[in-house]
Amino acid sequence: MSPSDSVVVAGLGRFGRALAIELAQAGVDVLGIDTNPEIVQELSGVLTHVVRADSTKKEVLDQLAVPDFTHAVVGIGSDLEASILTASWFVRFGIGKVWAKAITDPHGQILEQIGVHHVVYPESDMGRRVAHLLRGSIADYQDLGGGFAMITATVPPSLVGSSIATIGLRSKHNLNVTAVRKRDAGWAHADGDTVLDWGDKVIVVGPAEKAERFIDMA
Structure with a gap:
């Protein structure tokens, strides 16, 4: 404002x-x-x-x-x-x-x-957010409305060592990884060449259900 x-x-x-x-x-x-x-x-x-x-x-x-x-x-x-x-x-x-x-x-x-x-919807939005946080892998969950969400989470083990382009999040799932935080480092812009390492945290934006499934990948 x-x-x-x-x-x-x-x-x-x-x-x-x-x-x-x-x-x-x-x-x-x-x-x-x-x-x-x-x-x-x-x-x-x-x-x-x-x-x-x-x-x-x-x-x-x-x-x-x-x-x-x-x-x-x-x-x-x-x-x-x-x-x-x-x-x-x-x-x-x-x-x-x-x-x-x-x-x-x-x-x-x-x-x-x-x-x-x-x-x-303050009460229901907070309830959903806490439920997502309790799942453990999600550090923060923001409901953006219209079925979209912004999720901060630890990289799933199955994706460690892969680049964002290789995973094909945007083309396959309409998801965007907007930022990544390496261990002992601050947040940085993420692009297709960014390789995800063990312990990295990412910010994922897109359709809520698809973003949650991405985080839940084993």
Whole structure:
């Protein structure tokens, strides 16, 4: 994000609060909106602006100059009606990027149908990530959405000594190894001539299921 960007966050529960604070600490202009007076009081002085207001009402959002913001986040989860109404106003205002939290697949589908640009599932995404980490060979797992993932993992034993070009990941599996970290060394760009050694870690990007199968190769 550039210094000129501004973000409105409606719903300051655990997800919205953490996101808003992180952005504010990075110097981003953040407006937080919530109906809970205690939350608003706690975040007063932490965020650029924080107000107690009903984000489902257009006149309230207009008074707060929400249409002028470059990004918007709907952090409302349990109140589906409020989540959908708030998101619909953000979309109608023509805000450049609208993100929204969903708690179920049907909730997320509705958000997508009304034009939300990015729908996130914090609880299910974290559950999948931890499950992958528990498998042992995966050091980090990032769900990129749309069925794609970025995985950091140790090179499977069966691929030790092979070059990336020889393995044919891109041609056979539509996967890309973007970086490799040799033992006792930092991350470096990977290309077709890069030979994978025992103990190397790689960053693989592509279709999630194919990336997971690649990591699981014996």
